[in-house]
Amino acid sequence: MKRLIILVPDGNNNLSSIAGAHKILKRANDYYKNSGHKEVFAIQLAGVSEKVECDDGLFTIKPELNIEDVKKADLIIIPSLDHNYERTIKLNRAVIEWLYQQYKMGAEMASICTGAFLLAETGLLDGKSCSTHWIAADVFKKQYPKINLLSEKLITDEHGIYTNGGAFSFLNLMLYLIEKYFDRQTAIYCSKVFQIDIDRDSQSAFTIFTGQKDHNDEAVKKAQLTIENHFRDKISFELMANDLAISRRNFDRRFIKATGNSPLEYHQRVKIEAAKRSFENSGKNINEVMFDVGYNDSKAFRTIFKKITGLAPIEYRNKYNKMAYSA
Template sequence: MPEAKWRVALLIFNGAWASTVYGSLELFHSANLRQPQDQQFHCDLLSADHKPVQLYGGHSIHGDSIIGEQAYDLIMLAHYWGDFEEVTQQYPNIPAWIAKQHAQGARIAGINSGIFWAAESGILNGGRATAYWRHLREFEQRYPDVQWQANQASVEHQGIYSSNGQNASMDLSLHLLEKFCGASIAAGLARDITFDSRRIYDLNLINIAGFRQHRDLGIHKAQDWLDEYFTESLELQHLAKQIGMSKRTFIRRFQKATGELPSRYLQRLRVEAAKHRLANTEDSIKTIGMDVGYRDISSFSKVFKSLTDVTPREFRRRLRPAAAGVRNISKSD
């Protein structure tokens, strides 16, 4: 068996939800099965000590290993629903261990309310995250130095990932697979687990999360609107007026906060949504372009290539070779 490229720790503790542990574990295992001669992941169920862990559903399990000096590339923090004060007192060594791992370069992914471990460690101070909606108010009070994003399904901040629900957690796991293994494996696994291609694509909110790393509340409000209505026609004058700015001030502040012009940010949103449709549906390229906000296929293809270096047709061909000949795909991309 070849040595795996990446080491993944799935942290378990009393009260952890088994579904959020094993769902990620099986997804990484599926990635390994796709390339048996080129193993991607070595996964450990990791506990804080040698005691058995009582999962939320009542089952008792032991970890493969306990937290220590072993360095990991990715640490997954299971969802939790219980007394946060009690569980942090049970495991006083977990927060410092997470902080050390993050300092060494590990990516940290909190599945839904599991993100509280990252907040408890201090690595989220001054940063952004989301969590399961039932716990957001408690987290806002418990961790006031974190900007909690109630309306975002998934958030990334400096290598720390978070999600706010069951669907979002699966999107998050697939996004991490894409980060480590590339888009082809991630898209293939998404199809294998029968993702509902009709569901609104949440990953665009992760893939452009770097443009949210600022504290301009007015621009965050504008981004919230764009994230929801990116398929609609945009008039900067109207959007600027909605948030109480002149068009000139809005453009200046948007570019200062995000590093991008509003029009380019909008293009990124549309292209991310189109990438999902190209990978997971048989819709024609023309239909996809119009559905994400473009009036003609020429404009769509030009913008798509400027952001991805390939045309929509080539993007689909790389991820889905068998779809290249589907009869309803437009030939004029």
């Protein structure tokens, strides 16, 4: 059984994201167990204080244990914070260090709404994409310029770190995690019980692709569409630039400015995202998936896959393949 910790930081938290996450994940556990499987998670609330106020003192939470007693977690959920981020960060220096160490030991992280501020303080989001409430976007961008903030996105998923947008959209993140850790059927069940709209396409989309179209360069958007529609093929970016009546140097410059990636990096990420979806949803082996997404060199495929995902292809397949997990 995996250990899931719902963090209760010091400061003024939002009760809904703590209680809501606990309730829906517990229901997923119960449903999965009643379906003939073993429970996936041992769910606990952990913090640094015996009592923590929520919603301006209207509610009080008593964490079940101190974070010092959690030597190794598998998944940690960071709740939404109030908007006094500086104060919350100062109060939770021990929590920030603990989060960093837990991730380095293999724990995955999921931040809810403005919980992204606490996660960002660890440095684990530097160079990665994340989301938070749009109200906090300007403050977040100024405070953490090394992070690719996609505040318009509902969910981001990168290297074992999940983030989501604002308010009660955390329920969609919970469904996303349930599908990842349990299975699709359990996620559907929870969506019906809690009456949460479920949209697999938007939940499965990795933000580097959807988020990178939030720009006004129509030529680059056309190039992106071509890459995504023909990602299995060899693509000549020289010819692509010529077709768009742009010099190759200017094409690369505009593409990087608009998307944050070079055309080649973008092409690689589209290929790897397709490979990830295949590993998650099919019984194909490594070589079959490699050929399907347009790679012929197994060493190159494995190298690029690990560079982008942080996992070797077989590790990713074993971790996220639904059929393998249910077996």
